[in-house]
Amino acid sequence: FASFVHWTVAFTAGLALYALFCAVGTDAARRVVGVVPVVAGVMAVVRAASAFGSPLLGGRGGLVALMPAALLAGSALAGMLLGHWYLISPDLSFRPLRRIVLLIFVTIGLQAATIVMALLVAGPAARQQVLTDVSFWLLVVATGVLATAGINGLTYYFARIRANQPATAMLYVLIVASLMGVIPAHLLYFSTQVPV
Secondary structure (H helix, E strand, C coil): CHHHHHHHHHHHHHHHHHHHHHHHCCHHHHHHHHHHHHHHHHHHHHHHHHHCCCCCCCCCHHHHHHHHHHHHHHHHHHHHHHHHHHHHCCCCCCHHHHHHHHHHHHHHHHHHHHHHHHHHHCCHHHHHHHHCCHHHHHHHHHHHHHHHHHHHHHHHHHHHCCCHHHHHHHHHHHHHHHHHHHHHHHHHHHHHCCCC
């Protein structure tokens, strides 16, 4: 756990340094400095996964539970931040926004595959506990996967017709929907040790 805290502090310091270089640095320097928060962030998630790991999946249950969720929440946040640039500069190409929306679809698929895989390899008692929990069906599946995919589809539609304000609004809703699925999934993981 101490290593997780250290990597989290390194991630925060790296983000502050990256923000400084975004304001005063060159593109090449910003890219080099940007590697620090990426590496520290990945290491923080890996250390958190090892600290909160479970015996399921050969001790890698924590990584299976945390990594897809971190990718989904991170890509949703990155999309929302990118969407704001279109509000400031509406003449920007919409190609990067469409790419991030497609990346969000990939992370939603990864999250859904993780849920299915975790349920398939879980023991019968743990699986039954997850499947009978209402929050699993309403929040993790309905909101975290299905609603997030639907909202992301609307975002893609608005990006295709170059409507930047509705696309950014959908990205805000996307963040809320993805967090409404990720947080209960983690709570279920901690209570059942099934990495949904």
